[in-house]
Amino acid sequence: KQEVTQIPAALSVPEGENLVLNCSFTDSAIYNLQWFRQDPGKGLTSLLLIQSSQREQTSGRLNASLDKSSGRSTLYIAASQPGDSATYLCDDTGGFKTIFGAGTRLFVKA
Amino acid sequence: DVKVTQSSRYLVKRTGEKVFLECVQDMDHENMFWYRQDPGLGLRLIYFSYDVKMKEKGDIPEGYSVSREKKERFSLILESASTNQTSMYLCASQQVSTGELFFGEGSRLTVL
Numbered sequence: 001k002q003e004v005t006q007i008p009a010a011l012s013v014p015e016g017e018n019l020v021l022n023c024s025f026t027d028s029a030i031y032n033l034q035w036f037r038q039d040p041g042k043g044l045t046s047l048l049l050i051q052s053s054q055r056e057q058t059s060g061r062l063n064a065s066l067d068k069s070s071g072r073s074t075l076y077i078a079a080s081q082p083g084d085s086a087t088y089l090c091d092d093t094g095g096f097k098t099i100f101g102a103g104t105r106l107f108v109k110a
Numbered sequence: 111d112v113k114v115t116q117s118s119r120y121l122v123k124r125t126g127e128k129v130f131l132e133c134v135q136d137m138d139h140e141n142m143f144w145y146r147q148d149p150g151l152g153l154r155l156i157y158f159s160y161d162v163k164m165k166e167k168g169d170i171p172e173g174y175s176v177s178r179e180k181k182e183r184f185s186l187i188l189e190s191a192s193t194n195q196t197s198m199y200l201c202a203s204q205q206v207s208t209g210e211l212f213f214g215e216g217s218r219l220t221v222l
Contacts, residue, residue, distance in 0.1 A: 032209035043116075043200055043213040051208055089153070093209040098143065098202075100153040 002027045002092055006101035013080055014109050021075040021104045023090035028071035031094025035064050035075050037086040038103070044089065048075070080108045113137075116201050116214035123221050129188040131217050133201030141204035142184035143168075143211070144176060146197040153200065159184055191221045 003026040013019055023033075032051050036044040048057040048064040050073070056065040061078040073090055087103040117132035135142065143158040145168075155168030157176040165176050173195060177185045184203075188195055201214045 034209070034211060036213075041198075041216070041218070043114075043215045044202075044211075046210065046212065049208060049210045091211065093204070093211055098155065098204075098211060102152045 002099045004090060004092060004099050004101035006088075006090060006104050008104055009102070010105040010107075012107040012109065015080060015082060017080050017108075018076070018078050019080055019106075021077070021088050021106070023073040023075070023101055025071040025073075025092060025099075028068055030066065030068055030071065030073075030092050032092070033064070033066045033073050034091045034093050035062075035073075036089045036091065038089060039086050047088075049093075077106075080106075082108050082110045084108050114201060114203050114212050114214040116199075116217045118217050119215060121217060121219045123191050123219065125192060125221060127191050127221075129191050129219065129221075131186040131188075131199055131201075131219070133184045133186070133214055134182050135184075135203035135212070136182065137203065137205070137212070138181065139203040139212075140181070140206050142178065143202045143204065144174075144184065144186045145200045145202070146170070147200055147216075148197050156186065188219075191219075193221050195219065196221045 005024045007022045034049045035047040050066045063076040066073045087105045089103045090101045092099045114135045144156045145153045159165045159178040175187045199217045202211045
């Protein structure tokens with residue numbers, strides 16, 4: 001059964017730093033990989049989707065990559081801002097089943 | 111933009127009450143999901159549906175049922191609410207061609 005691990009579980013950085021969030025899968029047969037952010041008490045907001053034929057996606061200051069051979073994905077956030085403070089989750093969204101990591105809680109200090 | 115709307119953001123119910131959580135999506139997606147999210151346990155799949163009147167159990171279906179009479183609407187039903195069902199409930203719809211998930215704002219249910 002696919003399991004997803006997100007490292008680190010929590011991260012506190014000063015504003016302006018570049019940072020990397022990691023997502024690892026026990027089964028490298030990942031279909032599509034989706035990154036979300038979740039603000040406290042809210043639903044999940046989709047950030048980036050890497051489809052099975054792709055290796056990375058970029059949106060503004062965010063870049064996500066997927067290495068299927070190692071079963072890993074990284075989310076790179078450039079020039080972090082206090083507004084980036086949230087929990088970030090990754091998801092192996094294949095077929096009818098979706099497998100989520102526990103998330104990385106990010107706090108960006110002004 | 112895809113919109114997934116959950117009818118109630120906050121609900122307070124009493125033990126034994128029947129509870130309906132409604133979810134509507136406007137993008138004609140076939141797949142819809144209900145999750146609950148609890149601190150330390152992450153997102154857990156309760157039920158999903160891949161077409162009208164079709165449903166499949168997720169990882170924690172006990173104590174829940176679902177209804178999908180129309181493609182755009184997926185309802186979660188707690189037949190007899192219990193305190194251990196106090197949680198944040200999240201609905202999602204999925205674009206089948208890409209697998210991309212779209213979530214609603216969540217419904218926080220408190221059972222007293």
